[in-house]
Amino acid sequence: MxxxxxxxxxxxxxxxxxxxxxxxLLRGGPRTxxxxxxxxxxxxxxxxxxxSVLRHAGLVVAxxxxxxxxxxxxxxxxxxxxxxxxxxxxPAGRTGRPRARRRRPGQQEA
Amino acid sequence: MLxxxxxxxxxxxxxxxxxxxxxxxxxxxxxxxxxxxxxxxGIALRAVLFVLALQGLIVLxxxxxxxxxxxxxxxxxVLFGLFLATIGNALPRTRPNLLFGIRTGRTLDDRQLWIxxxxxxxxxxxxxxxxxxxxxxxxxxxxxxxxxxxxxxGGGAILAGVYISSLPAMETTPEARARRRRNIAVWSxxxxxxxxxxxxxxAKFFGGSRRMWxxxxxxxxxxxxxxxxxxxxxxxxxxxxxxxxGVLPGVAVLCAxxxxxxxxxxxxxxxxxxxxxxxxLLALLVGVAMASRAQxx
Numbered sequence: 001m002x003x004x005x006x007x008x009x010x011x012x013x014x015x016x017x018x019x020x021x022x023x024x025l026l027r028g029g030p031r032t033x034x035x036x037x038x039x040x041x042x043x044x045x046x047x048x049x050x051x052s053v054l055r056h057a058g059l060v061v062a063x064x065x066x067x068x069x070x071x072x073x074x075x076x077x078x079x080x081x082x083x084x085x086x087x088x089x090x091p092a093g094r095t096g097r098p099r100a101r102r103r104r105p106g107q108q109e110a
Numbered sequence: 111m112l113x114x115x116x117x118x119x120x121x122x123x124x125x126x127x128x129x130x131x132x133x134x135x136x137x138x139x140x141x142x143x144x145x146x147x148x149x150x151x152g153i154a155l156r157a158v159l160f161v162l163a164l165q166g167l168i169v170l171x172x173x174x175x176x177x178x179x180x181x182x183x184x185x186x187x188v189l190f191g192l193f194l195a196t197i198g199n200a201l202p203r204t205r206p207n208l209l210f211g212i213r214t215g216r217t218l219d220d221r222q223l224w225i226x227x228x229x230x231x232x233x234x235x236x237x238x239x240x241x242x243x244x245x246x247x248x249x250x251x252x253x254x255x256x257x258x259x260x261x262x263x264g265g266g267a268i269l270a271g272v273y274i275s276s277l278p279a280m281e282t283t284p285e286a287r288a289r290r291r292r293n294i295a296v297w298s299x300x301x302x303x304x305x306x307x308x309x310x311x312x313a314k315f316f317g318g319s320r321r322m323w324x325x326x327x328x329x330x331x332x333x334x335x336x337x338x339x340x341x342x343x344x345x346x347x348x349x350x351x352x353x354x355x356g357v358l359p360g361v362a363v364l365c366a367x368x369x370x371x372x373x374x375x376x377x378x379x380x381x382x383x384x385x386x387x388x389x390x391l392l393a394l395l396v397g398v399a400m401a402s403r404a405q406x407x
Binding site: 030072073074076077078 | 200201203221226229232233236
């Protein structure tokens with residue numbers, strides 16, 4: 001029923017600070033990709049690629065409303081717990097929000 | 111033996127009938143379109159697995175597996191806990207639909223409210239399921255009963271809190287939001303008072319712990335019929351508080367009972383800690399009455 005690849009994709013998608021921050025942002029409610037990109041310092045194509053990774057892993061779903069496409073959080077409880085654990089375990093030394101300072105090269109194939 | 115086998119197969123038969131009759135609901139209406147279909151299928155699959163596992167236990171029992179008998183009750187509790195936990199895990203992925211979830215007019219209208227509420231519901235259900243499964247595997251029967259009832263009550267209270275606190279935000283104007291907030295406050299108070307008075311009233315029928323009310327009404331001296339009468343007045347007044355238009359009659363009846371209680375405290379029983387309870391209840395009743403008057407005008 002559930003393909004192992006899907007579970008693996010979810011872990012891979014969660015193993016990135018910016019993507020975890022996007023998921024955290026979406027806890028506040030659905031956003032368009034433009035609104036998400038505005039909240040980050042990364043370029044719009046980078047955010048767009050991150051969103052595509054998240055969508056393929058099933059962690060967000062895209063919902064069309066008129067002209068706009070809204071991204072909705074679609075994580076399971078287990079995936080939320082994994083995200084929290086990753087936040088707790090991430091390497092020390094960087095306090096605060098790293099996403100605001102760093103431009104991230106798009107190293108992930110979408 | 112034949113009867114036992116027939117009994118053993120009523121569960122999967124009932125489950126299959128329910129499953130097949132509900133299937134068209136989400137298959138036919140495109141309700142679960144767009145990738146969400148998998149969520150609903152997953153939930154249905156888990157329900158099927160749960161029934162199958164229960165069925166396995168029953169069949170093994172019918173076949174007379176002796177080793178199973180002592181652990182079967184625990185196994186059912188653990189299975190139920192795991193079932194709850196896996197359902198809860200998928201709850202945040204559900205969206206408004208015809209079949210499944212906390213379906214009220216508001217959650218069906220407001221997709222964001224649905225999403226938020228079901229994420230919380232998912233956390234609560236996973237926590238409750240895990241606690242129930244762990245208690246079933248490890249602890250005594252009393253502890254299991256306690257854990258199950260605490261999870262049900264606590265989880266219900268958390269969800270009711272999230273749902274009710276979301277109501278004011280739905281209003282568009284500040285005045286409407288303020289009105290809604292006051293409405294919620296008055297209703298919470300009404301429910302609290304109703305629960306308290308219903309409890310006091312019913313306790314009077316049964317005499318109370320260590321026959322407290324029986325002794326107390328002996329001291330008052332009108333006879334035990336007065337205890338039953340007071341119990342009826344309090345329980346009836348409590349029910350009136352829960353009826354939309356019953357608040358003023360309910361408050362009137364309960365105020366009369368509390369004034370009577372106050373008088374007996376002052377002249378017969380003597381003023382004590384219980385008098386403070388009576389005065390507080392009286393004040394809350396008057397507050398509810400005034401707030402309801404203000405709302406209606």
